Every structure is written in C-alpha cells, then in structure tokens.
Amino acid sequence: MTAPDPRTNGHTRLSLDTAAARNLATTTKTPPHTPSTGPRWLIRMLPWIEAGGGAYRVNRRLTYPVGAGRLTFSFAAGQARVVPGALRELPSLRDLDDEGTLADLAARFTQREYGPGDVITTAGHAAGEMVLLAHGKVSTRATGPYGGETALDVLAEGGFLGEEVLTGARPTWAVTAVALTPCIVLALSRAAVGEITARSGRLRAHLDRIRDSPAPARTKHGEAAMRLASGHQGEPGLPGTFADYELEPREYELSLAQTILRVHTRVSDLYSSPLDQLEEQLRLTIQQLRERQEHELINNPDFGLLHNADLRQRIHTTAGPPRPGDLDELLSRRRKSRFFLAHPRTIAAFGRECTRAGVYPDSVEIQGSRLLGWRGVPIFPCDKIPVTSRGTSSILVLRTGEKDQGVVGLRRTGIPDEYEPGLSVRLTGIDDKAIASYLVSVYYSVAVLTPDALGVLENVETAR
Template identity: 50%
Template sequence: MEEQESKVPALGAHEAYQLAKVTKIAPQFDSITPRWLPKLLEWKPLEAGIFRLNKVKEGETPLDILCSQQDDVKIPEGFVNYESNPREYILTSISTIINVHTRISDIYSYPTDQIKEQLRLSMESLKERQESQLINSDDYGLLKNASDSQRIQTRKGYPTPDDMDELISKVWKEPSFFLAHPRAIAAFGRECTRRGVPPATVNLFGSPFLTWRGIPIIPTDKLLVDGQKKPESQTGKTNILLVRTGEKKQGVIGLFQAGVPGEQSMGLSVRFMGIDKNGIASYLLAIYCSLAILTEDAVGVLEDVDVGNYYEYN
C-alpha cells in the first residue's frame, strides 16, 4: 500500500503578494528623444511674436571700393542697399489641452501627482513636435526652406565621405553640425569603415557623437526615412543636413515668445483653464516658436540618402 504524500501548509505567493510593497517609477515614454537640435540652436526672444529678416540686396548694391596708393584719387561714393520687402516670421503655436477629473487627482495622487505627471508627459510631447516642426514645417522648417542652390544628390545612393565633403563645400563658413537619422549615420559609418577612415568621436552634453572633418553628426528621428520615424524596411531614403547656427555667424536661429503667461521653459506655457460642472480640470499647454535661416548658405541638404546596407542589398 503506497504511503500518501503529506501536504505541509505554507503561505502562497498570491497571498503574500497582497502584503508586498510595489516599487513604481514614472511612466516611461518611448517617443521621448534627446532632442539635440533645440539644444544646439541659438534662440532669439521676441517681444510681439514677429521677426523681420532684413537682408542686403545682393548683386544690386551701388557701392564701389577703392584700393590705391595715391592721395589725389577721387574716392567712390555709394551705399549698401537693402531688400525692400524682407521676409517676416510669425510665431506658430503648438498646443494641446489636458483634462484630468478632480476625483482622480484627489484620490490617486500618491506617490505620483497625477496632474504633474500628465503635464510632464504632455510637455514632452509638445517638445517632440516642436523639434519635428523645426525640421519639417513647410513654413519655416530647415528641410523645406533650404535654398535649391544648397541641395546636392548622393553620388551612389548611400552616404559617402565624398558626399559629406561636398556638403561642407556648401556650408563652408563655420559649419556647426550635421543632422541625420540614426539609420543614415549607421550607413555613413559602414562606408567609412569600409574605406578605412572610421569617423572620430566627440563628447557633447555628456554623450558621444560621430564627427566628420571635426563636425559632429547629430542624430534625430525627425529627419524621416520614407516618411517614417521608425521605418520597418531595412532600406529607404532620407536626407542629411549641415547647419551653421548663430546670429553673429549669419546662420540659423530659433525664435520664441519671451515672457508668456504661465511660462515653464523657453516659449512653453501652461495655463489652468478651470473646472467644469462635471469636475473636469483643464490645462492649456502651448509652445510659440519658429526658425529663421538668416542667409542661404547657412543650410545644406544631401538628398536621396539610402540608409540600407549597399553591400548586402546590391
């Protein structure tokens, strides 16, 4: 006769779980990126949301300059002429409204303040959209507003050192940084490695960046690949930008409205809109910004950059 197995009573995991303290962190937001571009730009505060870009009338300035060793030569007279209809930039608004039921914020705000967390995540979303607009906006974005004379095509589809050198020739007056999708940077790195000229690195903001000719290559997923931030295919086309920044360098500058009510950071406003009869508290979040390319040669674009591994797919 087989001896029956004795069952010793013991505390189960499910029951013990009820008494265990759960360690929590703030919600992790996969869409958040480092957003290097706004950090690298020089930002100019505006008083009334309008910026006028005055420019010299190139090629039509009736000014002669004399170089002579003689004292009795008549000095030429003239003046530097300006464009009569300079471009004006009006700040655009990137905004959203956050609604939180007061019952939720009253009861469920420990250890995480529900309103603060909703505002934090919403501000991150607005800043992501801001960086995207700085690059892709039809009105003021770097990609759409670069001059046609500053655009070049890749020689072989995938980015090469020769392409990057030609881009430097377009923005040769103190270029500040390249801007590229991570896939494009990887494709360029593969080609450099194949040629035996691996790019050097530099540390900015505590992070390492590849460089070319000493110019940092800054990654951003806002330079889309076939219209997508995260393309599913291993191949696709994108663009690489080279940018000169700063007003003194006649480069690219960001524009923002200074001193907005409820200002949380540069140009970002958070305002309480009130509580409705259903107990819903509403908050208006807005960023007022734009971007100006001060001279045509401040931005260069390398177009039709193939991010695929050429040696694998060809």
C-alpha cells in the same frame, strides 16, 4: 488543522503567500515611460532668440533673383513633360509673362533616355540644344589645368544645361555631362527656339532685352555689389557706394503646438502619492509637444529647415549612399559649421561607407553623449528627418547663432502661466463631471539668417 490551500494543488502552505503579502507592501514604482520620445538634439543645440511681439524680421542686403534653378515635371504613360510655368526658373525666362509662349516651348521638348556612363554633352562641342534633367543623376566634368578630367558638380531632377541656347550667349558646351544613373532628359533644339521666337513677338522682345541689358553688378552670392577702390596711388577720385537693403524682408511669425490635458479631480486628489498624477500627465504631454515642435522645425512647409534651404545650398551625393566626400562638399560651402543633423539610418549608412573607404569618422562628446562626427563636426541623430519609401533621406548641416549669421530658434518667454521657457500651462476650468482641463501651449519658429547658414545633402540612400 490547517486546511489544504487550493493555490498549491492541495498541498498545505507553510508560510504566507507572496500574493497576500503584497497587500501590505509598498511596490517600488517608476514614473511612466514612453518609447515615443527622442533626444531632440535640434531643440537642445539651437540658440534661442527672443521674438518680441510674436514676430522676427530678417533684414538682408538686396539680392538680385536669377531664378531658383529647379524645374518640375509631370509624368504620364512613360512620358515626361516640363510644367510650362516652371520654365520661369530658367534665368533667361524668369520675367516672361506669357503663358502661351511658355506652353509652346514646353511642347517642343523631346525626350531621350541614357544609361549609366553615357555621355549627354561634350565640352567644346557645339551646343545645339538645351537639356533638362527630368529623372536620374548626372555628373558634370571638365578638363583640368594639367589635362586630367575633373568632376565639377552633380545634377539631379530639376537641373538643366545649355540654357544659353535661348540667348545664343555660348555656342559650345562648357562641361561634359555623364549619366551616373539611368536618366530621362528633355531636349529643346536651337532650331525650335528660333521657330518659336519668330512667331512670338513677346518672346523675341524679351530675349533681346536680356541680351542687350547688362546684368547688374553683383557679388558671388547675388547681392548688389558695392563700388570700392584698392591699390591706387596719389589722389584719384574715390567711388561712392552704399549697401542697399531688401525692401520686403521676411518676417517669421511664431507658430504653436497646443493640446488640452484632462485630469479627473478624483485621480489627482486620491492617487498622487508617491507620484503626483498631474505632474506625470504634464510631463508626458510636454514631451509629446516638444517632439511635435522639433518635427515642425524640420518639416513645416512654411518655416521648416528642409523647405527653407536655399537651392544653391542643396547638393546631391556622388553615388547613392552618403560618402565622406559628400560631407566634405557640404562643409566646404559654409564657414563655422556647428553640426550635422541626420536620421539614424542615414548615420548608419555613412558609417558603412567610411568602413568601405577605410577611413575612421570622429568620435565627439557632446553633453555627456558620445556621437559620431566628421572633420570635428558632430553628427546628431534626428528621427524627424523623413525617410522615403524608396529609402532616401537628407543630411542637414547648420551654422548657428545670430552673431555668425546662422540658424536661430525663435520663442517668446514671459508669457502668462509659463511652465517652461516658451511653454505655458493654463487651467481652463473644471466641468460638471469634475474633470479639470489644462491648456498646454508651446510657441516657436526657426529662422535662417543667410542662405549659406544651412545646407542639405539630398536623396541620400540609406538601404544596405
């Protein structure tokens, strides 16, 4: 007689229990999955250039620097102060090597606050001061050719107006500046500049040299201009010219990400069927190294895209969220834009703005994936672009390829024990505990060949 089975509350079983049957069955398995990997569109879409010798030199035509144009401030007890050394970002003070005079200038700025809609400067009125924007966002406007007011640009923290007060080059304001958000500005009056100039012989001589020395001929991109002739008749003498080069071009050295993968030999010997344990461990490790690689390509302070965008290619939104017009402005500043790169939350915010404006973004198919696009340019999601605690992020737009003087990825192939292009897996030994160690390394960098190859829309609001 069959005894009652305790697993069935005392009832007699009539067939084999499934728990016992599984001991004789082969379970259908999946490879190990992880939610911490993304599509890594940047790595997939960048053209990769071979960096022989572990370095890549970017030669450019000679460019005359005129100051980066982005000031920095310190805040304490509700008071904003410009960092004295940051005043060298103003074109007229770029080469002034006098810390005391810079400190005197910084101390003479007075703080003012404006609300949304307040007028800070008025075109055509006397420009009696220089204005630095310490906090907030300002729209610059001018009268159009037919009498209407046109918006020219949007300034944010670090911007400035009226720098000509230092040299007296322009007695009136060229634009009208209107606060878009609550703003904190620092103002330096023309009278204060005159007082400091009278006391400082070095500042006076420096500004006199700026006024008296004509600026070298340059293109709109700041490059040394070449002398050319056109539209002439007869046999006039033709100008001679040459293309001058930068004397100290930038070199990008390959960076790397590494780790040591440890696998017990007993695991790889006995438990590698039907899935190879070593291969699965390597696959998951390489995925994480590739994730770190893309993070570094965007955020590394030395070569990352967010830190290497030219300040003239950084723009701000006209409002807070990313509007269609903001992306149009990004596209208008470069040719052959290949793709946008944005955090998924930023893409969602852009979609909401398109819905609010009653426009429909493009739908672009790339490598079998359906993506959002704008003006035919795909918008790739990238969760490596940071979103601040205030809910702001950035949108990047790239022109890629060496032929188009764009953005290129750098790597070195043919390295010893290469497992994938630019990635090596090297057995470093087995210790006395029978644990095998594998050194996994990936070498990479990214280079921006010309300043207009990369643009950034900054301080984009992503919150609903």
